Amino acid sequence: MTEKKTYIPAFEIEIQELERAILEDYGRGRVIDRLELFTQPDGAVIEELIEKLFRVVFPGYFRDHTYRIFNLRNSISNLLEDIAHHLSEQTAIALRSGGMDEKKVRSEAERITAEFLSRIPEVREAADMDLSAAFDGDPAAGSREEIIISYPGLYATTVQRLAHVLYELNVPLIPRIMAEYAHNRTGIDIHPGARIGRRFFIDHGTGIVIGETSVIGDNVKIYQGVTLGALSTREGQRAHGKKRHPTIENNVTIYAGASILGGDTVIGHDSIIGSNAFITRSVEPGTRVSVSNRELQFRSGGSPAKPEAEPAKSGGDAWCYII
């Protein structure tokens, strides 16, 4: 635009002045004013890494659409080298941003990348078992193929298993970026730090929150809106690192909307936690926890809607609640 010296309308001049104001604003030195490029892992590259990793985990199910290669083994080989290259590069950026001595960054990034790749067969084994758990547990599943290509629960769990490997390898930033990408896609929010056992099945999933220090056993099944969370605390950042989230033992089912809170809370094996239960204490093995009937009130026929609630000593008694 600056080339058009023959005509600069008032709007253009105003924009240039506003640009100056914004650029000045960058000089205030706050965290958001950092201008250095390439000091953080690249979210778009990490998204692509996830897509590529899915092609390695489920080789026949996710294809590269830009070109067709009939020799899949060759294409997987190329894919793995591509993954190794980008993961090593992004890991180096993450380690550097975490303050690692520059001399160590490259070799550490390569070590971590090799370690990550060596654990892919283990992630595939876990994904295979998660797939079986989903198929066996869901009457709506037409086939295992349907589950692999479209179920958000399997998608989010598989991303979490991949991110968890990097979390255990102490890579900064990247595990969280991966988990938030899966969260965006599925509405399922599982911290990469959570430890999840075998045959883990998430049905529906929207609104699930599983905290960083959760521990989940085998054959666990959870439904949408379930929270494995922390009890309140004023500690904020001081709590970083402590076990704040519950332990779920083997063969537990947790129905929709239930909340299980607290680092010391253990849900004993073979228990069933009913919908909307709110649990802050441990539950013994083999227990069924359900919520007593919330007393429902029924009013029939032509009673007019009352937009205001009648006075009551507690929260109100409005007949109809809109959100």
Place this chain on the structure above:
Amino acid sequence: MTEKKTYIPAFEIEIQELERAILEDYGRGRVIDRLELFTQPDGAVIEELIEKLFRVVFPGYFRDHTYRIFNLRNSISNLLEDIAHHLSEQTAIALRSGGMDEKKVRSEAERITAEFLSRIPEVREAADMDLSAAFDGDPAAGSREEIIISYPGLYATTVQRLAHVLYELNVPLIPRIMAEYAHNRTGIDIHPGARIGRRFFIDHGTGIVIGETSVIGDNVKIYQGVTLGALSTREGQRAHGKKRHPTIENNVTIYAGASILGGDTVIGHDSIIGSNAFITRSVEPGTRVSVSNRELQFRSGGSPAKPEAEPAKSGGDAWCYII
């Protein structure tokens, strides 16, 4: 990389060995080890099909941004042929993966595609009525245009109506892929099998789950977090095909967070189901169901926060719950 025979660093060698390990892992013969290409419908093609179908359903509202065509009728004609081509192709893949005799696949795919296209005016009529229901029911709507181009409820419902046609035509996989795509975008999870009447309005929508065998009448309005689900069962895959989800009759409003469960559960016409209600039995027509006050406890002034709950015989009585 194999061309660089003059220099292979240790990292590269390690990656090649890891590649071998991963390729060997594919030989284990599990479902996830399938290597055949092109045996499943292509998720990216189906996403594009949805975008193209939206341009057909709402022709002035969703444009092809890559080129401008001033003769919209011509461009719709091209669009429909493009849709017919890709839908027929993906349907053939789906039928084939479902085990259909190869001799029948192509003609069946074409028959299904033609049937689907013949039902587009019917889907458009339903979308028009859903649009009116949204505008009439939502004080926050500035205009009908705003609803078409940005409301997640209308988006998810329209995708479901399209997917439902394919579901009724017994196409494997594709209906579910479409529904999960809408679920990813909107947080609204409606199984393509659900039967939905006219003037259906979803407000906000995040967390809604509507099960495969739900039946919904006309003028039904539902809010975020509502579940039309199944009662628990150990049947898993054996329950496939039975009616497991409720029936909602005409003119029913279901407020946020309510759950209605069970294949025999009928919510009678002209009923209102209050927020957070939990219903596992039928409700007669003209009934208002609300939840009795959950007793709220109020504590004022300088009482210190108690991070641990006091002992109690049931689930705990912590003052503050964090998730």
Place this chain on the structure above:
Amino acid sequence: MTEKKTYIPAFEIEIQELERAILEDYGRGRVIDRLELFTQPDGAVIEELIEKLFRVVFPGYFRDHTYRIFNLRNSISNLLEDIAHHLSEQTAIALRSGGMDEKKVRSEAERITAEFLSRIPEVREAADMDLSAAFDGDPAAGSREEIIISYPGLYATTVQRLAHVLYELNVPLIPRIMAEYAHNRTGIDIHPGARIGRRFFIDHGTGIVIGETSVIGDNVKIYQGVTLGALSTREGQRAHGKKRHPTIENNVTIYAGASILGGDTVIGHDSIIGSNAFITRSVEPGTRVSVSNRELQFRSGGSPAKPEAEPAKSGGDAWCYII
């Protein structure tokens, strides 16, 4: 396809006939039958605008991946001119679709755009304070950088602050499109009309709904599934413009799943609203509101699962709820 006159299979003929039927359907004159192009803001352009605005708000954190520019100040300058150009164009389209006199549209669009850009430093200041609130309040945050590049709460809040400026400038459509884009990505649904104070922290976030006329003070912290909503009303469109959503004063924390409803409802400063609380009346400052124990029932050992609920006078008493 019409060039292939030598061979037109039956399928092609059928498709052409179906095309005619669909084109005829457009002649019915409903709102969805509008064929005029370019009369609504372009959703894809607005998504890109959001991405570009994020590069201006957090200059070192979101990069343009298609090319690298080492002089960031130059690239920000180009970016701002690009934003000004597209925002002005889309605003003009929005004003025009809202019925503004064509003679005023262009100058108004430019005035609005300049006003918007002048408020970017103010949005950046608010984003910086939101960032601090997130870091201080979340034990799971590894660093401030992690929050900027991956936290959905900060993302949705920042988009809302940008959209709110346009909302206050009375731009039709665009604020809502921006908010719904953030909603798609994060599951957090904040109307662009909501007024939000400083140091606003959303943790997890999926399922949050904040209504158009909400007012939120400083140092407010909310968790997933919280609703700031309206009480039910039969008014529909007639309620447009009235205050329907609550006021949250300073230093309030609202835990997961709580609902606060009503335009006259005020949550007094320094209050804490416990998880799943349902509030339709004002709460005095300094109050802790928690929900009395929902009575949990525990059943141990080998009691068989009961798939049907036992008869009860209210909603049912099924042991296990599946969704």
